[in-house]
Amino acid sequence: MFLKLLPMVGAAVLIAATPAAAGEHVVQMLNRGAGGAMVFSPALVQARPGDTIRFVPTDPGHNAETIAGMIPAGATVQRGPMGREFILRVAQPGVYAVKCAPHYSMGMVALVQVGPASSNLEAVRTAVARTPPLARRRFTEMLTRVR
DSSP, X not given: OHHXXXXXXXXXXXXXXXXXXXXXXXXXXXEEETTEEEEEESSEEEEOXXXXXXXXXXXXXXXXXXXXXXXXXXXXXXXXXXXXXXXXXXXXXXXXXEEOGGGGGGTOEEEXXXXXXXXXXXXXXXXXXXXXXXXHHHHHHHHTTOO
């Protein structure tokens, strides 16, 4: 009986030892969406370390870039090219603030929460006060949904 179960036990151990595959999240860059004009959709992404966030220029004239002072310690600021897809690979847990450079003052911002937000959540909340008014309003609303 034990010899018949051995292959099944071995397979279960192998599956349990395999690390979870990294996830991919797609964010559209839009001139108009459910959240109004000049938006990322979705504007708030819940991710895990190792995940990839693809910012897709569904409408032309946008880019995506992380914001200095609003990313976890150890992460570097990254800038995507105008009108092209931008891939953000997140490794550090915390909150990453993202903006579209030409439409930042129009409130085109997003947040990516990677794992627990506690590592830099207070720093992001403090930095939000220094963002343009429409960006501040959207960031403030998103921060109420960060877990």
